[in-house]
Amino acid sequence: MQNSDQAVETEVNDSGAAEAVNETSSEEASLEDQLVHAQEKTVELEAKLAEVENRYYRLQADFDNSRRRARLDLESSEKYRAQKLISDLLPSIDNFERALQMETDNEQMKSVLQGMEMVYRGLLEALKNEGAEQIEAVGKEFDPQVHQAVMQVEVEGVESNIVVEEFQKGYILKDRVIRPAMVKVNL
Template structure:
């Protein structure tokens, strides 16, 4: 009987040892699985992070490109407006230059009318047309250049004659032969003048 008891105890011990080994094995395999899971998650998270970084980089690149395009378009718009304004001014100057001889002829014609005919309806009509033309030119930004009594300035006056006149100071405009005009800040035509020495 003792022999049987001993065998039973040995069998129980063996089973206990096997059970312990099995539980240890399970723990170790479970641990490995968890390690694998963790190490498996890491690369996936790294992949997601890299993907996110690439997307953010791409977004920044696209935002930068959009900003540059907007700045380029804004510069283009400003340049176009400037060119358009410049072309308008050049065109206006050309037209005004062609109108000035007509203004000169009006002035010469009205200046040559005798005093007794100034009330003539035709002359009065011509004077009104001349005044309307001058008002229109003024509204466009055309102004006559002041000359007589002013100091000679080569930027505005074109000296065609010199005269000795003690009453006038040196380099003072004594007489104006043809009126000069400015359009905004640009001289369209210089005044033709006689200058005192």
């Protein structure tokens, strides 16, 4: 009987070992599945992280560009703050120039003209203090950036494409043309 008990015991041990092997195999398979799933999840999370980082860097670059543009706009606004005022004053300055070209023998009128000339010089000085200057034209080569040709003539002894007469003065504010000079150009 001992043999049969031992045989039954051996059978039980063998079936327990088989079950243990099966359990170990299924645990290993389950662990492998979990590992594969964890690796897939890691790859997915790394891709999402890369996308978020990329978006962050783009947003940071956009923000830096926005800040730079705002700073440049502010600097430009400050640099050219007087442009509108200067543009509005130019017709009055032109009228002063025409009035100062009058010739008179009357002493009273001469003193009025002297006062007007003082006001005119004061206006020009104020423009200069703001960075505005008259554009030189007569005797200079025609430059379409700063001159507006309204006539062309042929003058002996003057090179081609040279300004021979100025009809209206042009003005430049720092590096920006406020009004081009109206000129007559030699052919």
